[in-house]
Amino acid sequence: MMRTLKNLEMHELIGLSCEVVESTNPLQVGIAGNVVDETKNTIVIESENGYKMIQKKGAVFRFRIGDGYRDVFGDRIAYRPHERTKKVMWRRRKW
Numbered sequence: 001m002m003r004t005l006k007n008l009e010m011h012e013l014i015g016l017s018c019e020v021v022e023s024t025n026p027l028q029v030g031i032a033g034n035v036v037d038e039t040k041n042t043i044v045i046e047s048e049n050g051y052k053m054i055q056k057k058g059a060v061f062r063f064r065i066g067d068g069y070r071d072v073f074g075d076r077i078a079y080r081p082h083e084r085t086k087k088v089m090w091r092r093r094k095w
Helices: 081-094
Strands: 017-022 032-038 042-047 050-055 060-065 068-073
Touching: 017 042
Parallel strands: none
Antiparallel strands: 017 032, 017 060, 032 042, 042 050, 060 068
């Protein structure tokens, strides 16, 4: 399945352009760059000022694919990358 803005939550995020648009830590808002690593609870962004580790919970990330972008609540992607596909698909069926 190809990664699109619509199915972004189910895919690997590493390599995508990302910006923190909201965070419980106001110093993290505005951090932008490419996602270089991801764990269950964090996303690591390579910015102009080095690598920045951002907590997923309580943050909103803006991911860009092509000319479009999508804002994603970190709480919705707070899973291990390889487990996220199963959990997101399960949640969609329940909605």
